[in-house]
């Protein structure tokens with residue numbers, strides 16, 4: 001079954017150009033606009049709305065929706081469908097994201113494009129199903145075992161959820177790697193104005209296909225981009241895909257240090273070497289600031305409000321918002337650390353990104369955590385109070 | 392004297408020749424299954440281009456993966472059916488074949504097996520039942536007989552094994568059969584049936600693992616297993632008219648179920664097409 005990208009049809013399925021919707025809905029719109037044609041999922045608060053809306057819209061847009069028996073199966077199914085040529089996605093929250101980890105690693109190792117949206121909720125374990133959190137930032141990075149690099153993005157609004165979902169698909173196709181979109185219960189359930197981008201306002205990237213004949217094609221051989229071209233199942237390339245360490249032909253090589261080193265370093269390098277172009281941040285700096293707030297996702301909203309309030313009181317403050325989470329925007333954080341003395345980091349966890357932030361700052365600025373857990377967002381006042389206390 | 396020319400294996404072109412010889416142990420039944428499978432495909436005249444092999448982790452998964460030359464997805468342990476479901480939905484015209492072990496499909500992956508049978512997804516699933524976790528060196532599996540000593544049941548297996556074929560039949564599969572590596576010709580026909588039948592098809596293939604299992608239960612060679620399979624099996628057609636006492640410990644081989652429920656991806660496609668009108 002060949003999926004044809006039919007933009008007119010997709011726009012008809014999405015409906016009005018300007019809508020007042022939840023982040024969970026705008027994620028679905030983004031996926032459809034990006035050309036998603038296969039979705040497998042398993043219900044979980046606060047991500048269920050994505051699956052419900054997908055089940056309604058995707059068939060109309062020419063794609064296929066399936067509810068699997070668990071999140072392990074959802075992740076497996078989107079990888080299988082991706083090799084059959086589809087752009088694929090699943091959505092979940094913490095407990096399901098934990099179950100997906102082994103197969104996320106499989107997607108990294110086999111260079112399978114796919115998108116996972118984690119609408120984060122308060123954990124550990126079943127935790128607080130209806131409460132948002134930023135508790136999976138490190139799970140997204142290191143949840144699966146072994147050396148690997150991953151791409152993860154985090155939106156702070158309903159509109160950005162749509163935009164970054166499209167971006168997630170594009171990055172996964174370009175680099176042949178799973179891409180994680182880290183939203184959360186706050187953004188997922190928030191209703192805001194959302195504008196569907198016009199044709200020309202966004203890009204659609206498709207994975208490279210083989211450019212040589214079947215007998216010349218080497219499935220895991222990469223050019224200088226470090227990303228191999230991907231043959232689709234059924235096209236006669238007899239591709240062999242395994243999560244075992246493999247040589248360029250795809251065949252297992254399980255006891256050669258060189259083969260393992262070559263493969264895993266390429267998998268890391270294809271992302272690492274493109275860190276600059278993958279990195280997206282929002283910077284709002286003031287000349288002469290000595291303090292800064294560094295935030296991402298939902299907690300960037302009260303952070304931005306705190307910045308506005310402080311500036312109204314004529315306090316100078318820098319603001320940096322991370323949009324790309326992984327690979328980590330080291331340079332941008334270091335640049336900020338060079339500008340100011342203290343960086344406040346409000347996170348909806350007891351301290352996750354504060355660690356790579358500290359590492360990137362290399363002691364050039366003091367990094368101060370402003371943690372909050374249990375659901376509600378920080379208030380701007382809470383952030384300002386924390387800044388006063390440590391001042 | 393003229394050197395006797397070694398005859399080339401007739402079905403070699405179905406295999407990734409550069410990876411031969413296989414890594415299977417001496418006496419292992421995996422080679423028999425691979426040979427029977429290749430023979431079945433040749434007789435059916437299926438172009439390997441139209442086959443997608445999806446496997447789990449274990450010795451049995453190595454039967455097609457990497458040896459059978461077709462698009463191949465060697466997945467994570469237990470999850471082959473989930474991956475295969477994704478492939479089948481997007482490539483309903485392909486012959487999507489799952490081959491994996493008893494630990495893989497009935498243990499860690501049991502849930503996917505039940506649900507794929509319930510959905511009646513058009514997969515051909517071959518469960519290679521060597522009654523043991525072979526690749527990891529002989530630990531107890533959900534198919535190990537009661538009382539058997541394995542590396543993790545040093546005092547005997549306290550658990551009952553699965554009747555996995557009956558179970559899959561009850562879950563809704565369109566075709567279910569059980570054969571052994573002794574019964575190669577009926578096995579081949581059964582493989583062909585599974586590959587041509589619409590809907591979920593499942594063949595449990597009892598096989599020998601003399602190295603990780605046999606030597607701990609007093610069957611040190613492949614031949615001993617084949618003899619055991621020969622002497623301890625009853626065809627399902629015959630068993631139908633026998634009492635449980637008469638059947639005793641014998642293994643029932645042959646067709647377990649055949650029905651004609653509509654295949655899942657067909658239903659899905661029809662429903663989706665309705666929405667697109």
Ligand SMILES: Cc1ncc(C[n+]2csc(CCOP(=O)(O)OP(=O)(O)O)c2C)c(N)n1
Nearest residue numbers: 448449450451468492493494495524525526
């Ligand atoms: C998640 C996970 N758990 C455990 C393993 C280790 N493991 C590899 S093969 C195997 C068992 C294989 O047994 P079976 O499926 O019966 O196949 P066989 O080797 O006997 O053919 C296990 C437990 C693994 N690879 N992944």
